Amino acid sequence: MDGCLPCKPGCEDVFDAVMVSYAVRGMARVMWSLLPTFTDPNPLTFQLEVGSTASNDSDDWEPVGLPVVDQYMAHDPDQRVWGNTNWTHYRVRLDSASGTHYSQPTGGLGVLAKRDWLKAREIIRQRVLAYRVAHAGQEGYLLKRRWTGQKCTRCLNYQTDEPEDPGCPRCYGTGFECGYYYPVSCVYAEMSPRTYRIELDPSRGAVNSVVIRAEMVMTEVLGEEDVWVNKATDDRYYVHRVTHTAEVRGVPLVAQVEMSLIPYSSAIYGIEIPEQLEHLLGGG
Numbered sequence: 001m002d003g004c005l006p007c008k009p010g011c012e013d014v015f016d017a018v019m020v021s022y023a024v025r026g027m028a029r030v031m032w033s034l035l036p037t038f039t040d041p042n043p044l045t046f047q048l049e050v051g052s053t054a055s056n057d058s059d060d061w062e063p064v065g066l067p068v069v070d071q072y073m074a075h076d077p078d079q080r081v082w083g084n085t086n087w088t089h090y091r092v093r094l095d096s097a098s099g100t101h102y103s104q105p106t107g108g109l110g111v112l113a114k115r116d117w118l119k120a121r122e123i124i125r126q127r128v129l130a131y132r133v134a135h136a137g138q139e140g141y142l143l144k145r146r147w148t149g150q151k152c153t154r155c156l157n158y159q160t161d162e163p164e165d166p167g168c169p170r171c172y173g174t175g176f177e178c179g180y181y182y183p184v185s186c187v188y189a190e191m192s193p194r195t196y197r198i199e200l201d202p203s204r205g206a207v208n209s210v211v212i213r214a215e216m217v218m219t220e221v222l223g224e225e226d227v228w229v230n231k232a233t234d235d236r237y238y239v240h241r242v243t244h245t246a247e248v249r250g251v252p253l254v255a256q257v258e259m260s261l262i263p264y265s266s267a268i269y270g271i272e273i274p275e276q277l278e279h280l281l282g283g284g
């Protein structure tokens with residue numbers, strides 16, 4: 001398995017990537033993203049499955065937990081067996097208007113061999129510990145922006161295919177229904193006191209904005225225009241640029257992230273962070 005990733009099939013795949021992360025103690029976090037070419041309307045129902053081989057043709061795939069709707073992440077709270085030959089593999093089943101789709105199986109160690117994975121886990125563990133101790137370390141949530149899916153039925157201009165209302169309560173200016181996925185918890189940021197100013201898209205109501213730099217872990221799926229929410233203050237930031245500063249065999253672990261505070265008048269503050277998120281991970 002080492003260094004041997006399954007090839008992506010040419011046309012039928014709807015999943016862009018499936019990633020496995022163990023940064024939260026005692027739990028595997030499996031995240032996935034869809035290819036931009038996949039445009040089935042919501043609702044999209046995902047079911048995480050576990051099996052012992054890297055083959056979709058195996059008959060031992062079993063569901064883990066309950067299906068999730070319109071999310072891009074699921075948790076596996078079970079401690080899976082570490083075998084020398086039978087690795088835990090995950091895959092994601094998607095049921096949508098066009099039928100059932102499966103992702104390529106991903107090893108329970110993500111894309112890392114065991115030794116590299118242990119190294120990666122230790123790097124992340126030490127960073128999170130440092131964030132918690134340091135004054136600058138902040139706990140937060142990630143709102144992952146939608147780039148695919150059902151187009152906004154309220155504000156989309158059908159000639160330009162662009163959203164026309166940055167304060168739209170249906171798409172929050174993204175052009176896609178719901179705007180963002182269900183929030184991810186335990187996303188730590190160590191804020192740097194150094195800031196600088198940039199010009200922003202005026203359609204967002206912030207022409208001239210202060211950019212804050214932060215170091216963050218768990219950045220596998222962090223991307224431009226995602227939103228980071230400070231848990232303590234509820235301040236919300238747009239992510240502008242993500243530069244990975246620590247990797248293990250190409251898997252990003254730590255990143256320098258540039259963000260700008262979203263004006264408090266923005267509709268983004270209307271996105272609720274469900275309270276049960278606090279309990280879901282038991283404080284890590």
Ligand SMILES: [Zn+2]
Pocket residue numbers: 152153154155156163164165168169170171172173174175176
């Ligand atoms: Zn809209």
